[in-house]
Amino acid sequence: xxxxxxxxxxxxxxxxxxxxxxxxxxxKVDRFATPATDREAFLARIxxxxxxxxxxxxxxxxxxxxxxNPQTGRLVVANIPAIHGTELKTDLEARMDMPxxxxxxxxxxxxxxAVFGAxxxxxxxxxxxFGTGVGGGLVSGKHLINKAGGFAGEWGHGPVVPLAAxxxxxxxxxxxxxxxxxxxxxxxxxxxxxxxxxxHGEALSAPDILSGWHAGRREPTLTVxxxxxxxxxxxxxxxxxxxxxxxPAGGGLARDHAFVAAIDEAVRPLTxxxxxxxxxxxxxxxxxxxxxxxxxxxxxxxxADPD
Ligand SMILES: [Zn+2]
Numbered sequence: 001x002x003x004x005x006x007x008x009x010x011x012x013x014x015x016x017x018x019x020x021x022x023x024x025x026x027x028k029v030d031r032f033a034t035p036a037t038d039r040e041a042f043l044a045r046i047x048x049x050x051x052x053x054x055x056x057x058x059x060x061x062x063x064x065x066x067x068x069n070p071q072t073g074r075l076v077v078a079n080i081p082a083i084h085g086t087e088l089k090t091d092l093e094a095r096m097d098m099p100x101x102x103x104x105x106x107x108x109x110x111x112x113x114a115v116f117g118a119x120x121x122x123x124x125x126x127x128x129x130f131g132t133g134v135g136g137g138l139v140s141g142k143h144l145i146n147k148a149g150g151f152a153g154e155w156g157h158g159p160v161v162p163l164a165a166x167x168x169x170x171x172x173x174x175x176x177x178x179x180x181x182x183x184x185x186x187x188x189x190x191x192x193x194x195x196x197x198x199x200h201g202e203a204l205s206a207p208d209i210l211s212g213w214h215a216g217r218r219e220p221t222l223t224v225x226x227x228x229x230x231x232x233x234x235x236x237x238x239x240x241x242x243x244x245x246x247x248p249a250g251g252g253l254a255r256d257h258a259f260v261a262a263i264d265e266a267v268r269p270l271t272x273x274x275x276x277x278x279x280x281x282x283x284x285x286x287x288x289x290x291x292x293x294x295x296x297x298x299x300x301x302x303x304a305d306p307d
Contacts, residue, residue, distance in 0.1 A: 003058030005298040006050055009105070009290030010064040012036055012079035016288070017049050019057065020295035025116055029288060035082055042082040047095055059099040060092065061298030063108035063290035068149030075102070099305075101298050107144050108293025109283070110137030110153065113248035115296040117285030126153065126244035128235070128280070130259075131251030134184040134191065138242055143300060155238040156184040165229040166222065170198070187231045189252055195230075196223040210256050224259070228266040235263070235280075236270035245275065250283040257282045 007026050009016040015034050018026035032049065035041035050060060066077025066084075073087050092100040103111075110119075110127030119125035119139065129135040134156030138145045146152035159181040164170055172181030173194060186195050189206040196204050200219045204212070212220030239247060249260045264280035271279065285292050 003302065004053075004055060005059050005061050005295055005302070006053060006057040007291045007294040007298065008046065008049075008060065008062045008064075009108075009288065009294065010034060010062060010080070012065075015045065015049075016291060018288070018291050019053065020291075020298070023299050024295075025286065026288065026291045026295050029291065034080065036079070037081050039082045039086065042080075043091055043095055046092060050096055050098075057098065059101060059298050059302055060096070061101040061103070061294035061301075062088075063103055063105045063294040065105045067104055067151065068102055070146070070148040070150045099301065101294070101301050102149075103144070103294060103297050104135075104137065104149070105290050105293075106135035106153065107137035107146070108291075108297065109250045109285075109289040110139045110248075110293070111142070111144060111296045112285040112289040112293035113246075113250075113283055114139040114142045115285075116292050117283055117289075118248040118281050119246050122244075122246040124242060124244045126239065126242045126247045127283075128155065128247055128249050129251040130188050130249060130253035132189055134182075134188045134231075135251075136238070138244075142296070144297065153242075155234065156188070157182045158234075160234045160237075161186055161230050162233060165226045170195075170226070170230065173198075183231050183234050187227055187253075192223065192227055192253070195227055196220070199223055199226060206253060210253070210259060214258065224262070228262055231263070232266040232270055235267050239267070239271050239273075239279065245273075245279070247280045248283045248285075249280055250289055254282060 004021045015032040018029045020026040077084050089100045106129050113119040113127050114125040125139040127137045136153040136155045138153035157177045161181045173185035174180045175182035175185045192206045209220045213224040260282045264278050
């Protein structure tokens with residue numbers, strides 16, 4: 001656990017960076033613009049941030065909204081063309097001569113919850129994201145199931161949503177992944193908005209749908225109830241499959257703790273375990289799950305391979 005890890009949370013518009021020391025969560029966060037289209041500028045920006053540290057870090061750990069293809073080592077990261085399709089780990093290690101660890105942001109979230117958050121004390125932690133998309137990460141014994149990258153925990157995709165809810169037919173909407181009927185198409189911010197437009201013929205933002213639900217308005221309430229009915233079966237199935245005893249929820253919609261509680265209420269009776277305490281719970285690892293998870297994965301990697 002010795003040494004410092006320079007952690008990055010990299011999005012399409014901004015890079016957040018912080019240093020974590022001796023296994024603790026990262027400290028003060030600095031922000032930089034993402035050179036999103038220029039590969040050389042991107043690599044130079046990361047190098048410059050590392051070189052500006054008062055002490056040379058033992059490793060770099062990066063959280064980003066993409067997937068490392070475990071077969072090729074290449075990144076699939078749609079919103080950062082500068083590094084999409086590249087071997088970022090190899091490129092950065094060659095440039096800086098230090099270990100570089102790259103992990104998906106939902107995976108970082110799940111590890112952050114297992115190590116610092118609501119998953120403490122649980123062996124199997126299934127972190128779920130209700131943000132611009134629906135994602136997830138799967139952790140056992142504080143370690144990611146898919147250490148080499150890949151798609152474990154991605155319960156938001158697959159042709160699984162029921163074709164009716166509340167006694168009326170619901171179509172299988174086309175998903176960005178190429179399949180139709182994914183949970184991603186009806187939950188998360190854009191999914192909730194799509195469902196509301198389908199049910200009521202009006203456009204309403206996800207925050208307005210949730211606040212309308214809290215205010216007891218008929219249309220938003222029906223949208224939220226329909227969403228819960230559609231997502232609860234697939235989520236219960238994912239929980240049965242993984243054996244998770246805690247499901248921390250993150251992402252923009254999960255900041256609404258009443259929404260998370262409603263998901264828990266809808267899902268728990270459908271699981272085989274039917275545990276008595278809450279299963280789907282609000283995230284509790286703090287405001288920077290990408291940085292915290294990257295730090296934890298970085299320290300785990302260094303401990304496993306100190307050289
Ligand atoms: Zn999909």
